[in-house]
Amino acid sequence: MNSTNHYPDRTVERLCTYRRTLRRCLDEGKPRVFSHELAAAHQATPAQVRRDLMTIGFSGSPARGYDVAGLLEYIGDILDPPDGTAAVLLGVGHLGRALLAHFTRDRSPLHVAAAFDITPEKVGASCHGCTIHPLDALERIVAETHATVGILAVPAEAAEDMALKLVACGVRGLVNFAPVLLHLPSDVTCEDIDITVSLEKVAYHARHAEPRVA
Amino acid sequence: MNSTNHYPDRTVERLCTYRRTLRRCLDEGKPRVFSHELAAAHQATPAQVRRDLMTIGFSGSPARGYDVAGLLEYIGDILDPPDGTAAVLLGVGHLGRALLAHFTRDRSPLHVAAAFDITPEKVGASCHGCTIHPLDALERIVAETHATVGILAVPAEAAEDMALKLVACGVRGLVNFAPVLLHLPSDVTCEDIDITVSLEKVAYHARHAEPRVA
DNA sequence: AGCGCGCTGTGAACACGGTCACAACGTGAA
DNA sequence: TTCACGTTGTGACCGTGTTCACAGCGCGCT
Ligand SMILES: NC(=O)c1ccc[n+]([C@@H]2O[C@H](COP(=O)([O-])OP(=O)(O)OC[C@H]3O[C@@H](n4cnc5c(N)ncnc54)[C@H](O)[C@@H]3O)[C@@H](O)[C@H]2O)c1
Ligand SMILES: NC(=O)c1ccc[n+]([C@@H]2O[C@H](COP(=O)([O-])OP(=O)(O)OC[C@H]3O[C@@H](n4cnc5c(N)ncnc54)[C@H](O)[C@@H]3O)[C@@H](O)[C@H]2O)c1
Numbered sequence: 001m002n003s004t005n006h007y008p009d010r011t012v013e014r015l016c017t018y019r020r021t022l023r024r025c026l027d028e029g030k031p032r033v034f035s036h037e038l039a040a041a042h043q044a045t046p047a048q049v050r051r052d053l054m055t056i057g058f059s060g061s062p063a064r065g066y067d068v069a070g071l072l073e074y075i076g077d078i079l080d081p082p083d084g085t086a087a088v089l090l091g092v093g094h095l096g097r098a099l100l101a102h103f104t105r106d107r108s109p110l111h112v113a114a115a116f117d118i119t120p121e122k123v124g125a126s127c128h129g130c131t132i133h134p135l136d137a138l139e140r141i142v143a144e145t146h147a148t149v150g151i152l153a154v155p156a157e158a159a160e161d162m163a164l165k166l167v168a169c170g171v172r173g174l175v176n177f178a179p180v181l182l183h184l185p186s187d188v189t190c191e192d193i194d195i196t197v198s199l200e201k202v203a204y205h206a207r208h209a210e211p212r213v214a
Numbered sequence: 215m216n217s218t219n220h221y222p223d224r225t226v227e228r229l230c231t232y233r234r235t236l237r238r239c240l241d242e243g244k245p246r247v248f249s250h251e252l253a254a255a256h257q258a259t260p261a262q263v264r265r266d267l268m269t270i271g272f273s274g275s276p277a278r279g280y281d282v283a284g285l286l287e288y289i290g291d292i293l294d295p296p297d298g299t300a301a302v303l304l305g306v307g308h309l310g311r312a313l314l315a316h317f318t319r320d321r322s323p324l325h326v327a328a329a330f331d332i333t334p335e336k337v338g339a340s341c342h343g344c345t346i347h348p349l350d351a352l353e354r355i356v357a358e359t360h361a362t363v364g365i366l367a368v369p370a371e372a373a374e375d376m377a378l379k380l381v382a383c384g385v386r387g388l389v390n391f392a393p394v395l396l397h398l399p400s401d402v403t404c405e406d407i408d409i410t411v412s413l414e415k416v417a418y419h420a421r422h423a424e425p426r427v428a
Numbered sequence: 429a430g431c432g433c434g435c436t437g438t439g440a441a442c443a444c445g446g447t448c449a450c451a452a453c454g455t456g457a458a
Numbered sequence: 459t460t461c462a463c464g465t466t467g468t469g470a471c472c473g474t475g476t477t478c479a480c481a482g483c484g485c486g487c488t
Contacts, residue, residue, distance in 0.1 A: 224457045248434095248435070248436090249436075252433090260435095260436095264435095264436065264437065264438085265437090266436085267436095267437095268436095268437065268438075273436085273437080274435085274436060275435085275436075276434075276435040276437085277433085277434065277435055277436085278435080278436095279436085280436095306439080359431075390449090
């Protein structure tokens with residue numbers, strides 16, 4: 001297991017969601033879980049869960065299952081840097097405001113540290129307790145907050161420019177809501193969330209579903 | 215090719231995005247495209263594009279490429295029902311408002327036809343030109359608008375109940391923003407958009423990216 | 429008219445993630 | 459103490475989606 005080339009994307013994704021179930025178990029005072037319980041709370045089979053945990057090197061015990069608190073901490077060590085993750089948001093429009101409302105109140109290991117917009121009227125204002133900064137403060141604030149992730153909620157035309165600006169400031173991870181493919185250096189991770197495409201896909205599949213199976 | 219079991223999900227997804235590039239070509243007066251041009255505008259190789267178009271049965275001509283207008287119409291016939299797709303939105307909170315702002319002004323083949331909320335103060339009000347209805351009007355309005363897709367922007371605790379309610383009204387496609395797995399009949403298509411997980415994934419990958427390759 | 433280039437269409441090979449199936453083992457009951 | 463059960467850990471297998479590689483062909487150039 002070399003240090004740069006890490007776990008598969010799909011596994012990381014499931015780790016994120018396993019955490020939710022594990023937290024709920026902890027809240028309920030349930031000290032141990034079986035693979036089939038974790039599987040039921042996700043889109044997964046018991047074998048898949050065991051495989052994921054094997055991949056990250058976490059062992060359970062036969063007839064007892066996995067230790068909830070131990071696994072939660074183990075996953076946290078993989079996913080979370082010691083000081084949590086800071087993100088910056090670009091574009092405080094309709095979508096940006098919703099994101100701010102959600103990720104600033106959150107005490108999770110991940111939060112939005114600062115927001116930016118190009119519109120002069122918005123700059124300086126505060127939105128859900130977060131001050132909106134001008135774009136020329138980007139480099140300084142990324143450095144100060146040690147932000148490692150950038151969120152793009154700007155119009156499609158501006159997205160690539162803003163992405164490259166973020167990369168120039170040292171950001172290596174992006175979440176892009178704009179409906180365009182960004183051309184980025186290969187060491188930058190970008191997750192596209194394309195709500196329009198998701199809706200179109202679902203509409204398509206809904207139209208072509210077989211009448212009723214289960 | 216039987217009528218129920220249709221194209222793979224990934225292909226449908228790419229068809230949605232090919233359309234964007236094709237529309238841009240049309241706007242620019244470009245009558246034909248090559249597979250490598252479509253590929254460059256997407257996360258795809260030329261072979262992948264050709265394979266997709268082969269899958270849907272659209273032919274180009276060597277040395278001339280694909281006819282932009284023809285392909286656009288061909289994809290439209292696959293993705294869009296004749297009258298467009300109507301969706302209903304459940305939960306007009308921070309996220310719901312952003313979605314309304316985007317998908318009501320849109321003249322696209324897909325639009326939000328009605329919004330619903332449980333909070334008495336919100337019901338009856340209008341948001342971005344869309345009236346907010348009470349939940350007990352759901353069945354009637356789904357029937358009247360012929361909505362085929364439901365969008366869940368409600369708190370996690372309410373998501374599964376609301377999903378089942380939509381299904382009971384005849385909706386067969388869902389887009390779910392709540393961070394829970396929905397247990398649904400197998401003939402219902404559900405696309406989960408889990409923004410928190412996307413952020414966590416990106417943060418993870420950004421931390422473990424190799425220093426610099428390209 | 430003839431030639432060569434560059435594209436399309438596609439069978440075959442490949443890679444990856446997911447699933448199966450089973451040996452190993454700890455636990456609790458008798 | 460012994461046994462039966464249920465769960466984990468994992469090698470082998472399988473299916474799907476992606477890429478390779480090349481034959482076939484039309485266009486434009488000479
Ligand atoms: N709202 C939705 O539900 C929705 C759905 C699908 C896709 N999207 C996409 O998400 C993005 C944002 O959508 P929105 O609805 O919030 O749009 P919006 O127009 O409401 O907001 C865009 C914001 O970005 C700011 N902006 C513009 N250029 C900028 C720049 N260069 N740097 C920083 N800020 C800049 C604007 O001032 C504005 O505040 C768009 O690309 C849109 O296509 C949104
Ligand atoms: N806002 C974000 O950026 C964001 C990010 C990640 C996930 N989410 C998820 O999206 C969902 C919505 O987020 P939000 O920020 O808009 O929350 P919000 O609290 O602002 O809005 C929720 C809305 O749903 C309404 N509601 C509650 N129960 C309902 C019911 N049974 N039927 C209809 N409406 C009901 C409430 O009245 C409220 O208007 C949540 O599940 C949240 O976890 C949001």
